[in-house]
Amino acid sequence: MAENATVEMKQLISFTVGEEEYGLELLRVREVIRMRQVTWLPKAPSCVKGIINLRGEIIPIIDLRERFGLEKGHSTAMTRVIVVDVQGRPVGMVVDSASQVVRVPVDQFDEPPPVMGEATSRFITMVGKLNERLVILLDVEKMLSLDELREIEASIKEADKRQAPVGGEA
Numbered sequence: 001m002a003e004n005a006t007v008e009m010k011q012l013i014s015f016t017v018g019e020e021e022y023g024l025e026l027l028r029v030r031e032v033i034r035m036r037q038v039t040w041l042p043k044a045p046s047c048v049k050g051i052i053n054l055r056g057e058i059i060p061i062i063d064l065r066e067r068f069g070l071e072k073g074h075s076t077a078m079t080r081v082i083v084v085d086v087q088g089r090p091v092g093m094v095v096d097s098a099s100q101v102v103r104v105p106v107d108q109f110d111e112p113p114p115v116m117g118e119a120t121s122r123f124i125t126m127v128g129k130l131n132e133r134l135v136i137l138l139d140v141e142k143m144l145s146l147d148e149l150r151e152i153e154a155s156i157k158e159a160d161k162r163q164a165p166v167g168g169e170a
Helices: 146-162
Strands: 009-017 020-025 029-034 048-054 057-063 080-086 089-095 097-105 124-130 133-138
Touching: 009 080, 009 089, 009 133, 020 097, 048 089, 048 146, 057 146, 080 097, 097 124
Parallel strands: 020 133, 057 089
Antiparallel strands: 009 020, 009 097, 029 080, 048 057, 080 089, 124 133
């Protein structure tokens, strides 16, 4: 007897960093933009490339290659910044390419294998099977520690103090 049950799906934005395919839950993503000029931010954590101004909002930019301990890459025409909210603050994550929105059945996700290094396993929530590929699902809330977020906030405030106000009242 067949049931007409609907399959629960997760919608992800898929992207690559190095050779691997990753995913973020679509609801966590504000937007995907092209890479642009990044302003260096002194005293920021090493994975922070700097900051950008996105329609009047200052957004710290995280280099996922650095965060994952990969070899430094060069920006290409495919390089993108995925803007997400982390602890209520917009954060941009540099990825090698952002490909598409994919729908993966919830039952196609497994816990990450225990052999993953501790450095990256804290960011990974699940591994999804999509046809013959694997998509590593990341937790944006764990991409930066609270201490790193505080360091970024302090660096941005210090940079703001050194610049004259722009566009009127603060």
